[in-house]
Each structure stands twice: as C-alpha cells, then as structure tokens.
Amino acid sequence: MIAAQYLATEPDARFADAAVPMSLLRERAHNLRWATLPPDVIALTAADPDFAVAAPIREAITDYVRGGVFSYGPPAGLPEFRQACARVLQRRKGWWSCEPSQIVAVDSAAAGMLHVARFALAPGDEAIVFDPVDFIFTSAVEAAGGVVRRLPLDPQTGRFSTEALAGLVTARTRLLCVCNPHNPTGRVFSAEELRALGDLAVAHDLWILNDEIWSDIVFAPTHFVSLPTLGDAIADRTITVHGLSKTFGLAGLRVGFIAAPSAEVARELLAASLASSTMTGVSTLSQVAATAAYSHCWDWADGFVAHLHRQRDHAVARLARIPGIEVRVPEGTYVLFPKVTARDPRTGAAMGSEALAAHLLERGRVAVVPGASRWFGPGAEGHLRLVFSTSRAILDEGLDRIAHALAS
Ligand SMILES: Cc1ncc(COP(=O)(O)O)c(C=O)c1O
Incomplete structure (x- = not known):
C-alpha cells in the first residue's frame, strides 16, 4: 500500500510534458487522433497513449x-x-x-x-x-x-x-x-x-x-x-x-x-x-x-499506471467543477465518460452527444468521442468519452478548452 501511494504521487520523467513526441504523433497517430485533426486541435479521442514505447521494445x-x-x-x-x-x-x-x-x-x-x-x-x-x-x-x-x-x-x-x-x-x-x-x-x-x-x-x-x-x-x-x-x-x-x-x-x-x-x-x-x-x-x-x-517492460507499465492514476484524479477533480458535467471516478482504463448537459445557445434545446462533441471541436478546438450509438451503443447518449493517457500539460489544455467551450 505504501508503494502504491508513493507511485501515485511521485512524478516520473518518462511521462513528463516533454516526453510527448508531438511531431511524430501528428504524423503517425490515426484513428481520430492527432494525425487526423487540424494542427490547432487537442486530441482526447481514441484510447491510445501519447508516449513513445518503452526502450526494450524498440x-x-x-x-x-x-x-x-x-x-x-x-x-x-x-x-x-x-x-x-x-x-x-x-x-x-x-x-x-x-x-x-x-x-x-x-x-x-x-x-x-x-x-x-x-x-x-x-x-x-x-x-x-x-x-x-x-x-x-x-x-x-x-x-x-x-x-x-x-x-x-x-x-x-x-x-x-x-x-x-x-x-x-x-x-x-x-x-x-x-x-x-x-x-x-x-x-x-x-x-x-x-x-x-x-x-x-x-x-x-x-x-x-x-x-x-x-x-x-x-x-x-x-x-x-x-x-x-x-x-x-x-x-x-x-x-x-x-x-x-x-x-x-x-x-x-x-x-x-x-x-x-x-x-x-x-x-x-x-x-x-x-x-x-x-x-x-x-x-x-x-x-x-x-x-x-x-x-x-512491467516497470515501464507500472510507471505509466502511476502517471495515469495522477491524471485520473486531476481530471476528475477538474471536470467535477465544470457546470453541467457529472463524472464518475473510473477504477480502471484511461477513459472518462462524463454525462454532459448543455443547451444549444441559438435554440435553447438540449444538445445531444454528437452536437456537443461537434461544438467542442468547433468552438473549443478539442476533440472527444461523442457518446453516440455507433461508438458505444444507444445507452451512451448524453455522455462524452475523453482519454487522459497524455501529459499533464495536454490534459490541462484540453480541459481548459472544454470548460471554455461549454461556458460559451
Ligand atoms: C475493450 C476493448 N477491446 C479491444 C480494443 C481493441 O484493441 P486492439 O487495438 O488490440 O484491437 C479496445 C480499444 O479501444 C477496447 O477498448
């Protein structure tokens, strides 16, 4: 238990902000991610780490x-x-x-x-x-x-x-x-x-x-x-x-x-x-x-999980402060699945997940996966999925943009 607490609080250079190989991600990370998005968009989409793999694999x-x-x-x-x-x-x-x-x-x-x-x-x-x-x-x-x-x-x-x-x-x-x-x-x-x-x-x-x-x-x-x-x-x-x-x-x-x-x-x-x-x-x-x-590479994986643990706690705390968002603390994975309630500023009607994700992309320049039937089934409606397998700096930037876009 002491080790787990230590792992969950100690920063790790392997997962620091500078460790994200952004220019390579922009070339190679497909499946709704960096390589498929305009350069000013933050990708919190497909569940795939933003870090290079461990050295023994290479x-x-x-x-x-x-x-x-x-x-x-x-x-x-x-x-x-x-x-x-x-x-x-x-x-x-x-x-x-x-x-x-x-x-x-x-x-x-x-x-x-x-x-x-x-x-x-x-x-x-x-x-x-x-x-x-x-x-x-x-x-x-x-x-x-x-x-x-x-x-x-x-x-x-x-x-x-x-x-x-x-x-x-x-x-x-x-x-x-x-x-x-x-x-x-x-x-x-x-x-x-x-x-x-x-x-x-x-x-x-x-x-x-x-x-x-x-x-x-x-x-x-x-x-x-x-x-x-x-x-x-x-x-x-x-x-x-x-x-x-x-x-x-x-x-x-x-x-x-x-x-x-x-x-x-x-x-x-x-x-x-x-x-x-x-x-x-x-x-x-x-x-x-x-x-x-x-x-x-289990030492690398354990370090990654410790980083994700810190990311999860940070993201959940931040999302919980955004009006209209209800988020549950995931016990595993590196995805969050908040329920998001927002109204279309023009019509006043409640926005569905697809419209919300489109709004975040257009206004916030942040990409998330809508809780749409084609991704997760009809039971996902009203939710957004976002990943936190990235650096703290990218996560914070993404969350800032979500907060601003929802406020607008
Ligand atoms: C539950 C689950 N199973 C399978 C996969 C696909 O994994 P793979 O890249 O090995 O096909 C994913 C990817 O998101 C997943 O979340």
Whole structure:
C-alpha cells in the first residue's frame, strides 16, 4: 500500500510534458487522433497513449530487423510469445495454470474478438453485449452473423441488473460478451458481478468472450479479478482476449492474443481465425515487440499506471467543477465518460452527444468521442468519452478548452 501511494504521487520523467513526441504523433497517430485533426486541435479521442514505447521494445524490434530474415511464423504464434502470454496470465492475472498451447497469437484484440465470435456463433445465434460498450463487440458479433442483445449498464454507475441479464437469454443465445475493465465507463467489475455473469453462462451453456485488454490499467485500491479465476465451471467456457495497445502503446503493430480454456479449444479458435491458411495472422515483428513488452517492460507499465492514476484524479477533480458535467471516478482504463448537459445557445434545446462533441471541436478546438450509438451503443447518449493517457500539460489544455467551450 505504501508503494502504491508513493507511485501515485511521485512524478516520473518518462511521462513528463516533454516526453510527448508531438511531431511524430501528428504524423503517425490515426484513428481520430492527432494525425487526423487540424494542427490547432487537442486530441482526447481514441484510447491510445501519447508516449513513445518503452526502450526494450524498440531494442527488440531493432535487433530482429538487423537479422534481416522475415519468413512466415507459426500460425498460432511464436513459441516465445505464447510462453510470455501464458506467464503473464499466471503471474499477473491470478490464473493458477495456463499452457502456451492454450494461446493463439492474433493481430489485435479486435481480431481476437472476431475469431471468438466466429467460433461461438452460427448465423442467427444471439450474443449478449453490454450497452454502452466499445463498438468492436457489436461489430464482431454482427460480422459473424450473430444477433446482438443489449444488456443495459447504468452509464453513471456502470452496473447491470441480474434480472435484466437473465431476461435476455433465449433458445438462440450462445455467447456472453464481457468487457472488464469496461470501456467506456471505466468500471472494474467486482468478483460478485463477475460471478453472476459466469454463473449465467454455466447455467445456459454459453461461451464467454472475456475482453481483459484493460486489466493492467487498474488503480489502487481497486483489485482486478480475472473471470476464469472464479472456478473451473466458469473457466471452462471463458475465452479471454488481450492486446498490447493500451498498456504498451503497440496499437499500430496490431498484436494481441486469445487464451482458450484448453489446447483443443485453442485449435478450434485457430481454425476459425483462418491463420493456418495464412489469410490472417500476426506479423512476427509485432510478436517480437510484444514478447519484449511482456518480458522486460512491467516497470515501464507500472510507471505509466502511476502517471495515469495522477491524471485520473486531476481530471476528475477538474471536470467535477465544470457546470453541467457529472463524472464518475473510473477504477480502471484511461477513459472518462462524463454525462454532459448543455443547451444549444441559438435554440435553447438540449444538445445531444454528437452536437456537443461537434461544438467542442468547433468552438473549443478539442476533440472527444461523442457518446453516440455507433461508438458505444444507444445507452451512451448524453455522455462524452475523453482519454487522459497524455501529459499533464495536454490534459490541462484540453480541459481548459472544454470548460471554455461549454461556458460559451
Ligand atoms: C475493450 C476493448 N477491446 C479491444 C480494443 C481493441 O484493441 P486492439 O487495438 O488490440 O484491437 C479496445 C480499444 O479501444 C477496447 O477498448
């Protein structure tokens, strides 16, 4: 606990204002971010760090490139990467066992979600998906031919009702999608909530698509519980997806992994992914980078989380002082999801999320993601999502602009 308090208060030069490589971000950071926006706009949009990656990742990439051989890799992933993934699950996520044979390397968590959906769903089968939640869940289910059934989360508390959950199950339900920690509410689900989800899956013989990509970004004293650690019956039907975009800043390298409950399910997932026929697959260079991250960069990641902890507290305190904004303190992730109430200055009508985000961009020169259905589902309306995985100076500038634009 002393260490956590120390980490949460001590500044770290690796995440200082001067550490943000702004000219490179303006060239390379796409997906609604710096490279896609006019130069005078502050980007608090897609959830991607504004910092360069840790040195051991760059060194591993450079060494591999110097070797000059870029042959095909094994379809399920490089042995050293699968080994590193299994080690992370055991050492950092509380899994009591995990073999490399349970791991399938994938070219991003998003791709992993698609493979799980294609494995679990036949056309017309139903999948339960939180609302709100990152749009990738609905995209994956629909791309697999499945039908989305939305489980409402209270956007302010991030909680679901167990009655509503039970009421969604039909004869066609095959898949339950869990996002923990949750994007965009920042909720870290308790063991009790996870057990309710897991028990439902066991009772109705459902697969669980368990997205834990955010599970390294959890703020003390909140404790992260990994779903498969809740017992064999739940673990046997849980397929966990991880990626390295959020913790290690490797979004552009498109790398992640699926952890299956057994080697046999891993083989079926590999078949669903089409990687054996080389139509999909993750580049060996990306796996080399990811292996370096998992093997040598936890000190960097811990420093990053400590920086994010300070950023979260600062941003929440500032947002809470802006009239019209109600913000909940996220226990994990680096996104904030405030409810924003504002009126159109010309008509006096309440502004929806899209109009608000457009107003902030136009008047405030700050970009955020609107709580629009296309990003998070209908339950996100009235909210904005903003990220704080940047420097204090950029965060403050963004928050100043939001405050001024809302005041106008
Ligand atoms: C919950 C969740 N899952 C998956 C992803 C996608 O990660 P990747 O870059 O590995 O595809 C994101 C990115 O925002 C996310 O928030």
